[in-house]
Amino acid sequence: MRFQPIGKTLTCNGIARFTFKGIGLGIARDSSIIRFAPVLSFLILAIFQIIPSQAAIPEDPAFGYPAPPANVVAKDIPNDAGKSIIINWDLSPDDIKENKKFIGYEILRSTSSDTGFVIIGSATAGSSQLSDNETVDGVFYYYIVRAVMGSMFSESPPAGPAASSQQWFHLGRINTLIALLVISISIVWYIERAKKGEKLFIRKIAGLEAVDEAVGRATEMGKKIFYVPGTQDMDNVQTIAGVTILGRVARLTAQYETPLEVPVSRSLVMVTAREVVKEAYLNSGRPDAYSDSMVYYLTDDQFGYAAGIEGLFVREKPATVFYMGAFYAESLILAETGNSVGAIQIAGTAMPAQLPFFIAACDYTLIGEELFAASAYLSKEPKLLGSLKGQDFGKLCILLAIMLGVIIQTSGLYDFTKLFIVR
Amino acid sequence: MRREIPLIITAIVGFTYIIQFFVPHWPFNILEGLLTSWMLIIFAFAIWLGALNLLKVSLDKISKRSRDWPYAIITIAGFLMIAIPGFLFSGGRRFQDPGTAFDYIYQNVYSPLSSTMFAMLAFYVASASYRAFRARTKEATLLLLAAFFVMLGRVPIGDVLSSFLPEGYRMSQMADWIMNYPQTAGQRAIMIGIALGIVSTSLRLILGIERSHLGGE
Amino acid sequence: MFDKLLKIDRRIIFIFVALALIVPMFLTITQHISVSPEVQIIYDTLKGLQPGSKVLMAFDYDPPSAPELQPMAVAILKYCFKNNLKVYIIGLWPQGPMQANMAIDNVISDPTFKDNPPIYDKDYVNLGFMSGNELVIQGMGSSFLHTFPRDYLGKPTHQLEMMKGVNNFSNIDFIVNLSAGYPGTVEWVLFAVDRFHAKLAAGNTAVQAPQVYPYVHAGQLSGLAGGLKGAAELEKLVGFYGKGTKFMLSQSFAHMIVIVFIIVGNAAYFITRKK
Numbered sequence: 001m002r003f004q005p006i007g008k009t010l011t012c013n014g015i016a017r018f019t020f021k022g023i024g025l026g027i028a029r030d031s032s033i034i035r036f037a038p039v040l041s042f043l044i045l046a047i048f049q050i051i052p053s054q055a056a057i058p059e060d061p062a063f064g065y066p067a068p069p070a071n072v073v074a075k076d077i078p079n080d081a082g083k084s085i086i087i088n089w090d091l092s093p094d095d096i097k098e099n100k101k102f103i104g105y106e107i108l109r110s111t112s113s114d115t116g117f118v119i120i121g122s123a124t125a126g127s128s129q130l131s132d133n134e135t136v137d138g139v140f141y142y143y144i145v146r147a148v149m150g151s152m153f154s155e156s157p158p159a160g161p162a163a164s165s166q167q168w169f170h171l172g173r174i175n176t177l178i179a180l181l182v183i184s185i186s187i188v189w190y191i192e193r194a195k196k197g198e199k200l201f202i203r204k205i206a207g208l209e210a211v212d213e214a215v216g217r218a219t220e221m222g223k224k225i226f227y228v229p230g231t232q233d234m235d236n237v238q239t240i241a242g243v244t245i246l247g248r249v250a251r252l253t254a255q256y257e258t259p260l261e262v263p264v265s266r267s268l269v270m271v272t273a274r275e276v277v278k279e280a281y282l283n284s285g286r287p288d289a290y291s292d293s294m295v296y297y298l299t300d301d302q303f304g305y306a307a308g309i310e311g312l313f314v315r316e317k318p319a320t321v322f323y324m325g326a327f328y329a330e331s332l333i334l335a336e337t338g339n340s341v342g343a344i345q346i347a348g349t350a351m352p353a354q355l356p357f358f359i360a361a362c363d364y365t366l367i368g369e370e371l372f373a374a375s376a377y378l379s380k381e382p383k384l385l386g387s388l389k390g391q392d393f394g395k396l397c398i399l400l401a402i403m404l405g406v407i408i409q410t411s412g413l414y415d416f417t418k419l420f421i422v423r
Numbered sequence: 424m425r426r427e428i429p430l431i432i433t434a435i436v437g438f439t440y441i442i443q444f445f446v447p448h449w450p451f452n453i454l455e456g457l458l459t460s461w462m463l464i465i466f467a468f469a470i471w472l473g474a475l476n477l478l479k480v481s482l483d484k485i486s487k488r489s490r491d492w493p494y495a496i497i498t499i500a501g502f503l504m505i506a507i508p509g510f511l512f513s514g515g516r517r518f519q520d521p522g523t524a525f526d527y528i529y530q531n532v533y534s535p536l537s538s539t540m541f542a543m544l545a546f547y548v549a550s551a552s553y554r555a556f557r558a559r560t561k562e563a564t565l566l567l568l569a570a571f572f573v574m575l576g577r578v579p580i581g582d583v584l585s586s587f588l589p590e591g592y593r594m595s596q597m598a599d600w601i602m603n604y605p606q607t608a609g610q611r612a613i614m615i616g617i618a619l620g621i622v623s624t625s626l627r628l629i630l631g632i633e634r635s636h637l638g639g640e
Numbered sequence: 641m642f643d644k645l646l647k648i649d650r651r652i653i654f655i656f657v658a659l660a661l662i663v664p665m666f667l668t669i670t671q672h673i674s675v676s677p678e679v680q681i682i683y684d685t686l687k688g689l690q691p692g693s694k695v696l697m698a699f700d701y702d703p704p705s706a707p708e709l710q711p712m713a714v715a716i717l718k719y720c721f722k723n724n725l726k727v728y729i730i731g732l733w734p735q736g737p738m739q740a741n742m743a744i745d746n747v748i749s750d751p752t753f754k755d756n757p758p759i760y761d762k763d764y765v766n767l768g769f770m771s772g773n774e775l776v777i778q779g780m781g782s783s784f785l786h787t788f789p790r791d792y793l794g795k796p797t798h799q800l801e802m803m804k805g806v807n808n809f810s811n812i813d814f815i816v817n818l819s820a821g822y823p824g825t826v827e828w829v830l831f832a833v834d835r836f837h838a839k840l841a842a843g844n845t846a847v848q849a850p851q852v853y854p855y856v857h858a859g860q861l862s863g864l865a866g867g868l869k870g871a872a873e874l875e876k877l878v879g880f881y882g883k884g885t886k887f888m889l890s891q892s893f894a895h896m897i898v899i900v901f902i903i904v905g906n907a908a909y910f911i912t913r914k915k
Contacts, residue, residue, distance in 0.1 A: 243636045459772065
């Protein structure tokens with residue numbers, strides 16, 4: 001009688017390994033059976049030798065062996081830098097919530113389909129996936145998934161071979177690339193048109209219109225202006241936008257000879273803000289009025305910074321305060337204190353959670369994208385205005401996509417949201 | 424050249440970040456981590472810049488007897504109070520371990536002070552709400568009503584007061600509805616606008632069109 | 641008189657708010673706490689986990705936000721330990737792991753766990769703080785061991801029993817992020833969920849929560865607990881009542897006081913306008 005493998009792997013103490021298709025059999029891990037593994041292997045082999053090839057031993061829960069996981073598939077993780085293979089499997093039929101004895105899965109790996117399997121990871125009950133991130137690119141691996149129940153286990157047939165590799169392009173991000181290209185090209189296109197002298201319309205932004213008035217008020221009152229560029233560092237675009245607007249404000253304070261103070265919470269912001277203010281005073285023909293002490297560091301600590309500024313507001317009673325940048329919970333602490341000392345306050349942030357606070361406590365608030373538009377708005381420089389127009393085109397595309405998506409998704413024609421999944 | 428070099432660095436790093444997002448292959452896959460590590464190192468060293476500036480400004484105030492100079496003494500005292508135990512009396516690199524002098528100051532001085540500052544928000548929210556929530560216009564009235572439902576719906580007393588209403592229309596459910604639909608819709612719109620603003624600003628920075636943060640025009 | 645009301649000294653409002661917050665702390669009024677669908681999802685997901693499942697808890701907050709987020713942390717930890725879920729703690733904020741230790745101490749002091757207190761490296765591990773913000777999350781997507789080479793106590797992570805077989809997010813069944821700002825829930829959604837397809841729930845401060853609501857609707861967040869109310873709801877669901885529930889009374893009174901002031905302010909506004 002010919003031995004015919006019919007589907008299952010059986011391991012005994014790492015000594016013997018036999019693969020039989022469709023036969024559910026497990027071995028107690030710590031039982032004495034392991035010690036007699038070679039002998040048992042012979043016995044089992046002998047038993048199987050006399051069983052007709054089509055026969056399969058049904059799973060017998062009385063033995064406590066779990067049914068093995070089925071359909072084990074190992075494949076290279078796509079769109080990555082290599083060194084990773086993902087293993088998927090169908091849950092063992094014994095992997096049900098009511099079965100408290102079912103522990104989970106162990107994943108074994110080898111470069112050969114029949115020997116040298118070692119455990120490389122485990123997954124809890126209910127999991128059907130594991131990624132092996134310790135592979136060598138180009139080497140073919142085989143995987144076995146072992147279902148563990150109590151002290152018993154059973155194994156799937158080896159899956160594979162699979163080899164990891166790295167890719168040159170992330171196919172899951174094509175949609176992002178298209179969106180990036182559309183927005184970038186439209187921005188560059190409108191910048192070019194603006195450079196050629198085309199007149200571009202920009203709607204009035206009340207908060208920015210009020211900048212002159214706010215600086216003027218401080219000048220008339222002979223009081224200070226405080227400029228707070230947020231609590232984040234120079235790697236945050238909002239801080240960059242805040243420092244950019246500071247340049248415009250500093251030019252006005254230089255012209256009006258109004259005292260300006262910029263307390264900052266990050267060292268690099270201090271260095272940058274100093275450069276910006278110095279340049280603004282130089283360009284306004286007032287380099288003598290500039291001093292490094294106008295921009296100073298308080299602390300990196302969020303609430304320490306808020307406390308420091310509160311103290312300054314209460315003592316100095318500024319006529320005008322600007323908040324431009326990224327803010328967190330300190331926003332209302334600052335704005336309410338500014339309000340209590342009677343300052344005119346203009347805020348701008350792209351932190352959605354802080355906008356309501358600024359709106360409640362400040363005279364004018366630049367909402368989200370208005371902060372980023374401020375530089376273009378204040379300078380009226382065609383190139384910057386062109387970029388705003390390009391940004392608007394991007395918004396139009398998004399609006400159209402939303403409307404189209406609502407129609408297609410509602411009608412059930414196609415799962416439109418799929419197009420926007422970024423991996 | 425003083426301006427050109429930062430602009431070139433910005434352009435190179437900016438494009439590198441964009442490329443590594445789309446190209447998972449080595450060496451692009453390590454660039455983001457590498458550049459960010461550099462950035463963190465620069466930030467770490469820059470803290471000294473700020474700390475020294477703080478000391479310089481405070482000492483200047485004291486020596487010149489500027490206005491409110493006693494506060495500068497408190498600043499310096501506070502600075503030394505945390506720096507000296509942290510550097511010298513807290514077990515070196517394991518200064519954050521429980522039981523060290525630094526940990527004691529952190530738990531008993533820093534934590535209560537920070538918590539107090541954050542707690543002040545409760546008071547400021549009340550005074551700001553009192554001023555801001557006035558039914559001056561139709562929009563302001565809508566805002567006021569939304570605030571009313573959310574504030575009551577977010578606390579158990581809201582459901583007690585509206586227990587006579589049918590299930591689905593009680594305060595907590597109204598608050599959930601406001602948070603889930605009108606609020607989320609507004610948030611989404613603002614977030615889309617912000618995202619586009621960030622793309623546009625970033626592009627201006629990478630292409631060197633926006634250079635006022637470097638002190639230029 | 642109404643003119644004066646419109647320009648009321650804010651310190652008067654402060655006194656009323658202070659009283660509304662302090663007095664209820666000495667009262668023992670039982671309140672019915674209704675559970676919002678967003679918090680229910682967190683509980684349902686936790687309930688769906690089998691014993692031995694791995695829960696990653698990211699403590700991304702510091703002491704100022706602890707009154708809102710710490711009760712959430714304690715409630716979730718208690719549920720996990722009671723139901724034999726393995727907890728992996730990390731922090732993207734330097735103070736996060738310290739907050740986690742305080743929460744664990746709270747669990748240990750609970751009489752429910754007197755006979756069976758959570759044991760380090762059996763029931764939970766604290767991998768500590770790692771700087772790098774969202775890049776840490778990205779690194780964890782590839783390898784936990786490389787991202788956190790040592791745990792909070794300085795022990796090499798690969799020597800920890802609980803880290804065996806834990807390579808990346810694919811080995812984690814559920815992530816709970818408790819966040820007070822940046823880096824926080826938004827970064828976890830962008831990296832752990834969108835890039836590595838992890839299952840994530842969030843606990844946020846009340847101020848921060850509205851910003852992440854859109855992620856719940858989009859299915860990127862498996863639940864959201866916002867502020868003290870979210871903490872109280874979690875406590876109700878897991879059956880361990882703590883500070884979240886206790887301080888709800890103070891919050892109820894404070895909200896009522898603010899509403900009363902708003903009504904008074906509007907009444908004064910309309911009366912003075914008519915004049």
